[in-house]
Amino acid sequence: MSSNAINSSAAQEANPKPLYADLTGWVTQHFVPIYRRTLGGDFRWCAQWWQHGEAISRLMALWYSWEAMRLQGATGMALWYRDHLDHQLPVLLGPRGPFYQCTENEHLIPHQARLVPTPSGWLVSGSSASPAEEQLPED
Numbered sequence: 001m002s003s004n005a006i007n008s009s010a011a012q013e014a015n016p017k018p019l020y021a022d023l024t025g026w027v028t029q030h031f032v033p034i035y036r037r038t039l040g041g042d043f044r045w046c047a048q049w050w051q052h053g054e055a056i057s058r059l060m061a062l063w064y065s066w067e068a069m070r071l072q073g074a075t076g077m078a079l080w081y082r083d084h085l086d087h088q089l090p091v092l093l094g095p096r097g098p099f100y101q102c103t104e105n106e107h108l109i110p111h112q113a114r115l116v117p118t119p120s121g122w123l124v125s126g127s128s129a130s131p132a133e134e135q136l137p138e139d
């Protein structure tokens with residue numbers, strides 16, 4: 001074995017390739033087939049999960065941690081379940097989670113809370129006092 005092959009092998013052990021190439025692969029080939037729940041009550045799913053920014057973010061966090069922890073010996077997956085999936089699943093699939101108004105067969109665009117534009121100068125960086133203290137309205 002050449003030194004390049006040894007170095008390449010060591011580099012691969014330090015930074016192993018993910019088992020799935022992208023989030024869609026992990027969701028469609030691992031997450032949905034493995035973590036099945038009765039849908040409709042405590043658990044919601046949207047077939048268009050990719051339309052929900054929060055779901056993408058939570059699934060991405062689950063996938064990244066799963067890719068890392070699946071390689072951590074005997075307890076990696078147990079810790080992944082305890083520290084990641086068991087926390088995220090009830091939120092992600094829960095009736096108050098990102099799929100709260102979707103069903104398996106119908107996607108509804110989630111309501112976005114209204115925003116009032118931040119007043120000019122409200123968020124000033126480099127100031128010693130907090131902007132909120134500087135600009136509190138007088139009674």
Ligand SMILES: [Zn+2]
Nearest residue numbers: 046102107108
């Ligand atoms: Zn949806």
